[in-house]
Amino acid sequence: MIAQLKQQVFEANMALPHYGLVTYTWGNVSAIDRQRQVIVIKPSGVAYEVMQPDDMVVVDMQGDVVEGKYRPSSDTATHLALYRRYPQIGGIVHTHSTHATAWAQAGLAIPALGTTHADYFYGDIPCTRPLTPQEVEQAYEKNTGVVIAETLGDGNPLHTPGIIVYQHGPFCWGKDADEAVHNAVVMEEVAKMAWIACSINPRLRLIDDHLMNKHFSRKHGPNAYYGQR
Amino acid sequence: MIAQLKQQVFEANMALPHYGLVTYTWGNVSAIDRQRQVIVIKPSGVAYEVMQPDDMVVVDMQGDVVEGKYRPSSDTATHLALYRRYPQIGGIVHTHSTHATAWAQAGLAIPALGTTHADYFYGDIPCTRPLTPQEVEQAYEKNTGVVIAETLGDGNPLHTPGIIVYQHGPFCWGKDADEAVHNAVVMEEVAKMAWIACSINPRLRLIDDHLMNKHFSRKHGPNAYYGQR
Amino acid sequence: MIAQLKQQVFEANMALPHYGLVTYTWGNVSAIDRQRQVIVIKPSGVAYEVMQPDDMVVVDMQGDVVEGKYRPSSDTATHLALYRRYPQIGGIVHTHSTHATAWAQAGLAIPALGTTHADYFYGDIPCTRPLTPQEVEQAYEKNTGVVIAETLGDGNPLHTPGIIVYQHGPFCWGKDADEAVHNAVVMEEVAKMAWIACSINPRLRLIDDHLMNKHFSRKHGPNAYYGQR
Amino acid sequence: MIAQLKQQVFEANMALPHYGLVTYTWGNVSAIDRQRQVIVIKPSGVAYEVMQPDDMVVVDMQGDVVEGKYRPSSDTATHLALYRRYPQIGGIVHTHSTHATAWAQAGLAIPALGTTHADYFYGDIPCTRPLTPQEVEQAYEKNTGVVIAETLGDGNPLHTPGIIVYQHGPFCWGKDADEAVHNAVVMEEVAKMAWIACSINPRLRLIDDHLMNKHFSRKHGPNAYYGQR
Numbered sequence A, B, C, D: 001m002i003a004q005l006k007q008q009v010f011e012a013n014m015a016l017p018h019y020g021l022v023t024y025t026w027g028n029v030s031a032i033d034r035q036r037q038v039i040v041i042k043p044s045g046v047a048y049e050v051m052q053p054d055d056m057v058v059v060d061m062q063g064d065v066v067e068g069k070y071r072p073s074s075d076t077a078t079h080l081a082l083y084r085r086y087p088q089i090g091g092i093v094h095t096h097s098t099h100a101t102a103w104a105q106a107g108l109a110i111p112a113l114g115t116t117h118a119d120y121f122y123g124d125i126p127c128t129r130p131l132t133p134q135e136v137e138q139a140y141e142k143n144t145g146v147v148i149a150e151t152l153g154d155g156n157p158l159h160t161p162g163i164i165v166y167q168h169g170p171f172c173w174g175k176d177a178d179e180a181v182h183n184a185v186v187m188e189e190v191a192k193m194a195w196i197a198c199s200i201n202p203r204l205r206l207i208d209d210h211l212m213n214k215h216f217s218r219k220h221g222p223n224a225y226y227g228q229r
Helices: A002-018 A076-085 A098-106 A133-152 A177-200 A209-219 B002-018 B076-085 B098-106 B133-152 B177-200 B209-219 C002-018 C076-085 C098-106 C133-152 C177-200 C209-219 D002-018 D076-085 D098-106 D133-152 D177-200 D209-219
Strands: A028-033 A038-041 A057-060 A065-067 A091-094 A162-165 A169-174 B028-033 B038-041 B057-060 B065-067 B091-094 B162-165 B169-174 C028-033 C038-041 C057-060 C065-067 C091-094 C162-165 C169-174 D028-033 D038-041 D057-060 D065-067 D091-094 D162-165 D169-174
Touching: A002 A028, A002 A038, A002 A091, A002 A177, A028 A076, A028 A177, A038 A076, A076 A091, A076 A133, A076 A169, A091 A177, A098 A162, A098 A169, A098 A177, A098 D177, A133 A162, A133 D209, A162 A177, A169 A177, A177 B098, A177 B177, A177 D177, A209 B133, B002 B028, B002 B038, B002 B091, B002 B177, B028 B076, B028 B177, B038 B076, B076 B091, B076 B133, B076 B169, B091 B177, B098 B162, B098 B169, B098 B177, B133 B162, B162 B177, B169 B177, B177 C098, B177 C177, B209 C133, C002 C028, C002 C038, C002 C091, C002 C177, C028 C076, C028 C177, C038 C076, C076 C091, C076 C133, C076 C169, C091 C177, C098 C162, C098 C169, C098 C177, C133 C162, C162 C177, C169 C177, C177 D098, C177 D177, C209 D133, D002 D028, D002 D038, D002 D091, D002 D177, D028 D076, D028 D177, D038 D076, D076 D091, D076 D133, D076 D169, D091 D177, D098 D162, D098 D169, D098 D177, D133 D162, D162 D177, D169 D177
Parallel strands: none
Antiparallel strands: A028 A038, A028 A091, A038 A057, A057 A065, A091 A169, A162 A169, B028 B038, B028 B091, B038 B057, B057 B065, B091 B169, B162 B169, C028 C038, C028 C091, C038 C057, C057 C065, C091 C169, C162 C169, D028 D038, D028 D091, D038 D057, D057 D065, D091 D169, D162 D169
8 A cells, every 4th residue: 555655656766857846856746645644745855866765754643654664755734734624635745846836936926827737726826935944944835835725725726736935836726746847837828828928918818707717627526628538 | 430530530649748738647749530420539538648549539520529438628618619611621729838838828929030930820810709608607618629729710720820818838730630739849849939039039029921921831732842743 | 081971961851859859850961072063962751760871872063963862851951051151061961950940930049148159159149131032933942052151241140140030940060960960959949948938037048148158268269178188 | 096097087087078168178077185286187188088097198397298198288277276275175077068158258256056066165256356467478377277266265165166267167176086086077067957047037045044044054064964974
C-alpha cells in the first residue's frame, strides 16, 4: 500500500524536471493515505538524477518521520497544513516554476484570461498576502499553509487547484499526486500566456463569465463531456 | 482508404507535441474524406504518448460516430462547421499554442509584420468577436465554427489558413491535415515574432503591401516559384 | 573540390535546425568557390530531414545551374549580389530566426549593448531601408542583395558580418559557410539579449567605445589574443 | 591531486552547455588548489564538443602556465584577481547567459524579488560600475576582477556568490567549481524571473527582509535545515 504510494509520489516528483518545472533539488510532491493518516513526500535536497522510489519519506500528520532514511522536504509542514484543512486534496506539489513564480514576485493574482485557464482553474489564481515577520519567525512552513488556506477559504479546493504565495511561488494540488503535477504544469503555462497577453494588450478583459463557466463545466462536475467516460 | 486517412490524421496529431504546440491531451487534428462525407478526428482526452492510428474516430457530417472505440474530440462540431462551409479545406487543427493563444486572450488580430507571416497568411490573422452567452449555452462548439466563418467571410480560406478565437485560441486549416499542422506551426511562430516586434517598437508599421504580395505569391498561386515543381 | 564544398555547405545548412534558427524548409546557406566562379547553395523548399550533400546545387555567377538535380534556393540572387560586391565573403546564410526577425519587423538596428555583441559585430547591426515597389517587382531577390550592400557600404563586411533586411529578416556571412552560420547564431542571441535589456531598462546606453574596441580586437585583427594560435 | 582537480573543472565546464548557459566556446570555469597556489582553468576558444579533461590548463598565481598544451582562458586574469582577494572562493565561472547578460547590458542590479533569489543570494545581485578607458586599455581582464572586488567589498563573497559586470555579463563563484556553476544556473534563472516580474508589475516591491533572512538562513549558516546533514 505504502510502497504503491511511494512509487506514485516518486513518479510525480520525477515528472517535475520532465516538464521543466524544476532544476536541481527544487520542488517537491507529496500524497496522502487518508486511512493510515500518513503522507509520502520527497526527501529534502536530494537530486532528481539519483532519486529512487524508496527514498520517499513517510511522515505522520504531526510531521514525524514514520519510515525512510532521509529527512523529509523542508516544506512538509505546508503540505500537512493543507491536507488537514482540505479533505478533498490527495496530492500536493510545490515548485519555483519560472512564470508562476514571476507572478508571485509581482504580487498579483494570475488573471483568468482564456479557456486554457478556465479548463482547470475557476477564476483568477489568487496570490496570498505577505506573511508577517512573526509568521515567518515562528513556524514559517506551517504558516505558509495557513495563509494559503486563508486565501482559498471554504470553497472547493479542486475548483482552484493552486495558488501563488507572495514573493515565493506556486503550490498546486489535486485528488492525487499525478493530478497535482498536472495542475502545476497548467498553472505555469497559463502564467506564461497571461504575461504575454498583458504585454500585448494591457487593456485586455478578463474572460467572459459564460465562456469560463462553459469550459470549466466541460471538464468538471456532473455535466462534464470532455474525455472518455 | 479510411485506414490511410486515419494514419495521416494520427501522424498530424503526433506532430503537435513534436513541434511544441500542445501538452497532455490538448489540441486535435482532423481530415475529411469529401467523397464518403466523413471526417477522421482525434479521440477526446487521449494522451499522445499512448495514442495509436486505430484510436482515430470516424464521424459523419452530422457528428455521429461511424467507426471507432472512443468518443471524438469535444471540438468535433467546430471542425464540421468549417468543413461544411469551406469546400477548399481538407484538414483542420486546433491547439492552445502559447503565443497564438496569448493574442487570442489579448483580443487582437496578429498583425502582418513581415515576410515570415506573408509567406503563409495574406494579411492580418483575424481574431473573432466574443461569442454571446446564448451562443455559448446553446451549441458552443458549433457556434465556434460559425463565428470563425463569420470572421473569415467568403474569401479563399487557404489565403488566411488560420484564425484566433477570442479568449480561446487558434484554429488552422489547409488542403490536408499535414498542411493544417504546418500552418499552425507558422502561426505560433509569427505570433511570437509579432509580440516581440511590438515590444521592441510599439510604433512599427504593417508590412508594405508590395512586399506582402510578393512573398505570398512567391509561394502560392500560378506564378509561385518557391520550392521544387 | 566541388564535392568538398557541397559537403561543407550541406553541414552548414544542417546546423541551422540544430541551433534552432529555422523550421521546415526555411533558411539557406551557400559558399563560393572564387577560383571556379561558382557557388554551392541549398535547394529550394527541400526539408532538412531528408536533405543529402548531393542535393546541394551548383550555380554560376549569373545564377544558372551548373550541376544538381534541384532548383536552387529562391534567394540565390541575393547571395550572388553579395558575393559579387564583397570579395572577402566566402559563405552566406539567410534565416528567419525569431529575435533577429523581430528586430527586422520593428524596423530598427540591433543596438550594440554589450561585449557578446562586440565580440563579433563592430557597432550596431544595421537594418536596411524598405525596398520600393519597383525594386520588389523587378528583381526582388537581387535587389535585396543590392539594398544590403547599400546599407553596408564600402567597409569590411567581416566587421559587420550580418544585417537585417527591413520587414524580412537576417542575412549573415563570413569567410566560409561555417563562420556565416556561427555569426547567424550570435546575431540571434544578441538580438534576444538586446530585446530583453531594452525591456528591462529603456534608457540603457550603447556599449562604451573603449569596451567595444577592446572586445572586437581581442577576437579580430593582428592583435587578437582569444583562442589558440 | 591536480588530475582530480582537472577532472572537476572539466566536468564543471561541460555543465555549462548542459544547463544552456553557453554556446560555442563561450564561458569558462576554474578552480583553485590553495595549497599548491595554482588554478586549473578552461583553455581559450576550445569547443565543448571536443574538450577533454587533459585539455584543462594549470596556471600559477602570476598567470604563467605551469602545465597544459593550450593557452588558458583569456579571462584568466579576472579569475586570479578574485582568488587572490577572497580566500573563501574555491571555484569561479564566467558565462554570457542570456538573461543575466541582459541585466548587465541594462546596467542594473538584479533585484532580490523572491525566495528563489534569497535561497542563494543575500540581497540584490550588484552590477559593477563601467570600467574607464584606462582600465580597459591597461589590464582589461585583471581590472575586471578589480572592479568586481570593488563592488563586492569586504563582505563574505559566498553571501553574494555572483555579480554582473556592466555591459558584459555574469561572474559567479562558490566553494568549488561545482557550486560556482550551480550559482550561475540560479543567477540566470532569477535574472529571467526578475525580468518577467518587473514586466508584469513595474511597481513591485523588493522581497521583505524577514522572508529573505529566513530563506537564506534555511540553506546557509549554522541554523540551516534544508537538505540532508
